[in-house]
Amino acid sequence: MISNSPASPMKSDLFEVDSRTGFMPFQPPVSRLDGVWASWETLLVDAQHRKLQPGDKLGISHTDKESSEAWRAQVRQTASLPIDGLTTSSVLLRRAHLVLAFIMHYYIHSLPPDVPVVIPRPISIPLLQVAKVLDLPPVITFSDTVLYNWHLKESSAAVRQDLIQSQTLFTGLPDEEAFYLSSARIELRGADALGIMQSSMDEIFVGDEIAINRLTSYLFELAVIINDLKILLLDVRKGCDPEAYYNDVRPWFRGEDSDSYLENGQKRRWIFEGAGEYADLNMLPGDRELSGASAGQSSLIHALDVFLGVNHEQPNKLSYMKRMQRYMPHHHRCFLDHLSKNPRPLREFVLSSSSLSSGQSTDGRLKDAYNKAVMALKEFRDAHMVIAALYIIGPARRAAAAQTAVGQEQIDATQTSDLTSPTLEVALTGTGGTYLVQFLKGVRNQTFRTLLTEAPAFGIN
Numbered sequence: 047m048i049s050n051s052p053a054s055p056m057k058s059d060l061f062e063v064d065s066r067t068g069f070m071p072f073q074p075p076v077s078r079l080d081g082v083w084a085s086w087e088t089l090l091v092d093a094q095h096r097k098l099q100p101g102d103k104l105g106i107s108h109t110d111k112e113s114s115e116a117w118r119a120q121v122r123q124t125a126s127l128p129i130d131g132l133t134t135s136s137v138l139l140r141r142a143h144l145v146l147a148f149i150m151h152y153y154i155h156s157l158p159p160d161v162p163v164v165i166p167r168p169i170s171i172p173l174l175q176v177a178k179v180l181d182l183p184p185v186i187t188f189s190d191t192v193l194y195n196w197h198l199k200e201s202s203a204a205v206r207q208d209l210i211q212s213q214t215l216f217t218g219l220p221d222e223e224a225f226y227l228s229s230a231r232i233e234l235r236g237a238d239a240l241g242i243m244q245s246s247m248d249e250i251f252v253g254d255e256i257a258i259n260r261l262t263s264y265l266f267e268l269a270v271i272i273n274d275l276k277i278l279l280l281d282v283r284k285g286c287d288p289e290a291y292y293n294d295v296r297p298w299f300r301g302e303d304s305d306s307y308l309e310n311g312q313k314r315r316w317i318f319e320g321a322g323e324y325a326d327l328n329m330l331p332g333d334r335e336l337s338g339a340s341a342g343q344s345s346l347i348h349a350l351d352v353f354l355g356v357n358h359e360q361p362n363k364l365s366y367m368k369r370m371q372r373y374m375p376h377h378h379r380c381f382l383d384h385l386s387k388n389p390r391p392l393r394e395f396v397l398s399s400s401s402l403s404s405g406q407s408t409d410g411r412l413k414d415a416y417n418k419a420v421m422a423l424k425e426f427r428d429a430h431m432v433i434a435a436l437y438i439i440g441p442a443r444r445a446a447a448a449q450t451a452v453g454q455e456q457i458d459a460t461q462t463s464d465l466t467s468p469t470l471e472v473a474l475t476g477t478g479g480t481y482l483v484q485f486l487k488g489v490r491n492q493t494f495r496t497l498l499t500e501a502p503a504f505g506i507n
Contacts, residue, residue, distance in 0.1 A: 061381035067205050068237030069345045069378055070230065074205075075194040076141045077213050082127055086145045086172075089124060093117055093152045094218060100297040102159035104449060114156040121153055122166040129175050139180055140194045146173040147186040148214060151298050151338075154316065163302075163316045170318035174327045181376040184318070185336045186299050188343035189375050192229045207231040207278075216298040224285030225295060229341060231278045236346040239271045243353045243385075250390045258399060258412055265415035272350065272422035276429045283436070292441035301338030335369065341430070342370040345378040352385045354420055355393030356496045358489055366485055392416070396498060413498050420496050427490040434486055 064072045078087050096117055099110040132138045146169055154163050165173075170184075177184040196210045203209050210230055212223040246264045249257040305313040316336060321327055341347070348371065351358065358367040371379050396416045 060377070061384070062375070062377040063240060063381055064237065065241060066237060068233050068240050069375075070193050070196075070205075070233050072205060074197045075213065076137050077197060079138065079141055079145060081131070083132070083142065085124055085127070086142070086149065089117075089121060089149050090145050090152075090214070092120065093149065094215070097218070098152055098156045100155050101157045102155075102297070103293075104445075111158075118153055118156065121149065121169060124168045126168045127172055129172050129179070132176070133179055136180075139176055140189070142172070142176045143180055143182060144186075144190040144194060144214060146176060147184070147190050148216065150184075151186050151300075152216070155298055155300065163314050165316060165318050167320040171320050171324070171327075174318060174321055174324070178327060183334075183336060183373060185301055185373075186339050187373045188229070188339050188341065189373075191226050191299065191339045192233065192344075193375070195226065196230055205234065207234050210234075217294050219290060219294060221286040221290040222295045225282060225291055228278060228282035228286070229344065231281075232275050233344070233346055235271065235274050235278060236350075239268055239275075239346070239350065242268045242271070243349065246353075246392065247388060247390070250392065250395050253395075262412045262415045265412070265419045269415070269418040269422040272419065272426055276422070276426040279426065279429050279433060282433065286437075288437045288441055289444075291437050292445070296438075299339045302336035304338060335372075337370075337373065340370060340373075342367065343373040345374050345382060348374075348382050349385060350423055351493075352382060353392055354416075354423060354496060355391055356420070356423070356493050358492055367489065393496070393498075417497050417499055420493065424490060424493040427486065427493055431486045431490060434482055438482060 062071070063069060066072055078084075096113050098114050098117060099106050101111075101114065103110075129139075129142065132142050150165055150169055150173060153165060153169065157163065173184045182189075195213050197213050198205065199209045199211055207230075210227060212226045212230075215222045215226075242264045246261050246268075249261040249264070302313070302316045348367065350356075351367070358365045371382060374382075393416070396412055399412055
């Protein structure tokens, strides 16, 4: 359980971290906006019922294109709504961010890939306003697809991994739900890890032999929990088909950074219609970054890194992991910041602890327990690389081959060498816009280097 004592550095009431559900709320998020904002929900439901298709889908039919444009016309013609009545409720604001972000991503990604991206005022302005109040970017995030996007199969039941279901999907496919729920189950299991962090910091504060023995037990227990997270991550394979994920689900939550179309060597910028008329909407600086939903935005994994002392920072450069914190709920970012300022970090304590008992030293067992937890986190990242290879890298290569084949057929048919097509760079990037293989290897290797024992060189590559 996460302590709520005045001295606690992890007070759940300050950071919206629950001892039972971790970074997920203990109560199911609101499932629908009522009143005047119900029109947003109607637009979202209509997009789902139309089964809109990505505009850059290979072989998209004329019927699908017409259906997408008819829906986008409705978005452009809808009434512009104020958010005044939402600002007193964080629960309603989160639902508004989710709904507006889903609508925006439907609108953008159903467009033909070679036209400018202009987000209509009825969506752009309220989304920017909601995002400003929540201190989030105006783009779909991990919190939209996972943390605040679930309900229970049984309304009176406690929150359990086997009882949660997703609220809102782009495709309606079971594969999409399985993908989101894989992360949700990791978050729920991770609540126990957060409790161990709190208990461990309490023991570090005491620092005597009994405390070190307890801390050692906690770290061995933490290693077991992180191994459970790895199993839950790999379990996504049971319900989510790689081809369905890559071709049908993933295109919808790409961010501006992952745009697949290049014009004059530049990716398309997302233009928020009317934003320039509002001086207080400062969410769009010139160097802005709009990445899509990504597992890199999970506060749980960042918390494990901070607690175990895994440092991903780079000289004179903001790391990808640090950039992803910008997409987390405000209170969770504050939690990570507070955790990082712990005056007695775990790794330093393990390094400095002295032998306090005969036989196998207390500090030796503590170091073993610490290394066990770090290695479990490294193996979790090994599993993440396996999933990335299965769900992104492999399908991307097959998609590139199919696109090349179509292009060659067009060349043969027209006898022209002037073939233009969207760049295939996106095939090797994540939804967060980063170079996937390079990033995953980097964080995995940095986790490995955090071990306090000599590691063979062949352990990482």
